[in-house]
Amino acid sequence: MDNLNSTVEFGRSWRSKFLFENDFIPLNQGSFGAYPKVIREALNSYKEKFESNPDLWIRKNLGIELAKAREAIAEFVNADANDVVFVLNSTTGMNAVLKSLMFESGDKVRVHSAVKNSLQFVRDRSYGKLELLKIDVNYPISDEELISKIIGVIQEEHQKPNSRIKLAFVDAIASVPGAILPLKQILAILRQHNILSVVDGAQSVGQIPLDLKDLDPDYFVSSCHKWLYCAYSAAILYVPERNKKNLHPPVTSVYYDEEFTLEFSWVGAQDYSPYLTVLPALEFRRKIGGEDKILTYCHDLAVKGGKLIASILGTEILGPEYIIPNMVNVRLPVDVSNEKISVEVLNNLLFDKYHCYVLPYKHNGHWYIRASAQIFTDLSDFENVGKALREICESFNKMVK
Template sequence: MSKEESTFKFGHPMRSQFLLDNDYIPLNHGSYGTIPKVVQEAFREYQDKMETNPDKFFRRDLELELCKAREAVAKFINAETNEVVFVQNTTTGINSVLKSLKYEEGDKLLYFSTVYAAIGSLLEYIHEIYEGKVELIKIEVNYPISDDDLIDKFVKVIEEEKQKPNTKIKLAVIDAISSTPGVIVPFQRMISILRQNNILSVVDGAHAIGQIPLNIKEIEPDFFATNCHKWLYTPKSSAILYVPYKHQKKIHPSVTSLYLHEGFVSEFSWIGTQDFGSFLAIHAALEFRKKIGGEEKIQNYCKKLAIEGGNLISSILGTEIIGPESIIQSMVNIRLPIPTSNEEFTDKKFMDLMFNKYNFAVLVFKHNKYWYIRASAQIYTDLNDFEKVGYIVKEICDSFK
């Protein structure tokens, strides 16, 4: 460990590297992320360059700067530079893919009930514009469920659909790490199964980059989108879309602009004037991660804290976490002692108390007949944060019993 690396202590000492309020307990990094101060400084430097000489920046400098940034993030996930483009967020990336693809009557789109709500809306939109000729196949998933049982359910649905005449599954939208509940999905096994069945894999990796190791050349998805502004520490509106060369001719950005038919990278490089600083600051985010100890150190700390913190909160509440530990990385889901049949308890009431009275943050959601909270472990949090939140949440829940 270098002297510089040893000066960075995880937990509350790391909060000095971020912009978080001192009296705020931040256990919801998964929703929006937040950036280190050094990344904010780099972000603002690029913004200054844009404003001090906008014509030179946009007409001469931007193309090279974007290429360098794409090269850096592509190397980070072991992908080819020109198979990776920047998009504003994962939702935008998956919109680009699903709206670019052509569908025929009898095509089916496969997805899980745990799909992120925005992507669920996108699937419904595709169904509607094709006037019902494209069918949606939803696989119901209720946690806890083992990876093997989830795979068995996945395979069973595919086999059942294959037996039906005049129809086929065109693609499947799968999560790398689902949002609610926030758990690791066996997506690599699913991609292999989809490939064997000639079904396109569209991976919602919104929570993936920076939270789990990614090796795109090993994973071999057909499409993969992931948010850099969550777990990788880049500014908001910063995500990447991976499309292998074999699929690029049929994929276009959701906003059509100047470079139509000039190639995948060119089309996505310009959808109109915007703040490109969030993409270009990725260098600073990657450098910060190296300085504080690297990916393994970050991921090991967050996983250990998520498991210990989740178990601590569940012990305070007298409930349990969604396990096993193998599906937990930086987010942990804790059941609240309140069933969804309790009509007095709502997510809005919970959030009003969370923000207005207690000044902390978790994500609250319904799943499998109960209310849950999703708590995020991060390098600037420690076990004391989880303990404080546990007693606060208990107080909130007790008020609704």
């Protein structure tokens, strides 16, 4: 990393520092992330240390290295290191919370799509005690409208006899559409009504600044492999001291019911090396200019790139603009009722014919794509993808005519 510095300009030339195929246009950081070659080198180094002496590594060194990594990521999100543990991914962290809580008759949980199946599992095991509550949010919507809707649902449910919302899953950044939510205001509302909060911040670490002490969620999870440049798969679970009692990993280990960080440090036969790439990932970010430079470049590119694609397609981005993180949503000029169009068909065309990728999805009666901006992309990438999408949409529209 010695050859990297804050004067380097981001853009397509940075693709060579990552592991992408030649000529592939990657505009979907939000799904699985991507890490640079220097992180792969660090990852392989950790693996070699394990393989060269497994007993020494696991019995003596692993705990020390995990503690260093926890301290580094805790400082990054402004949390106490003893309140942060590593988990495989955000879903694993949310399952740890969900399956540790006890529910009573009349309890309701605000459903989040990412844990829908886990919630249904817990509901089925609760013998009818738990009810699931889904709040549909259709964009475009202002923060004021969203907050008003949440308050309205809470008040309506709490007026019913023997009914209360015990737990609410909340996005920091929604996945589809990719949009920033007014998290601080939502958490304040939940606290006011004594509703436990589980923040799905899968998209947040490395994409927006975070201050967990200030936000003060009851539980918070986020992936580190999506936007932070860590190796796959690594995520964090944050739990303040008040909520640690009776919280356990989904996998029961030899450290069951031990101290919080210790119990989560060992969950069976898994490779812990990706967790340790937090340190080199944070160092990489510092070397290339720091958080402000990275986030400013990616956000500005997302807005400009989204508008460029929209101008090519003759449509618009999904706003308002202040909800746009480093991902932007653009409406496709096709009829949602066209049965020839599906996610699978769009995926195949993007992969096989145009050698690029953005995430297609349906929302609120329209087809959209979600495009991610990164330090290894620039406006030319958005332009090329926009032209590919225009050809695809024109071909579908001709079929209808």
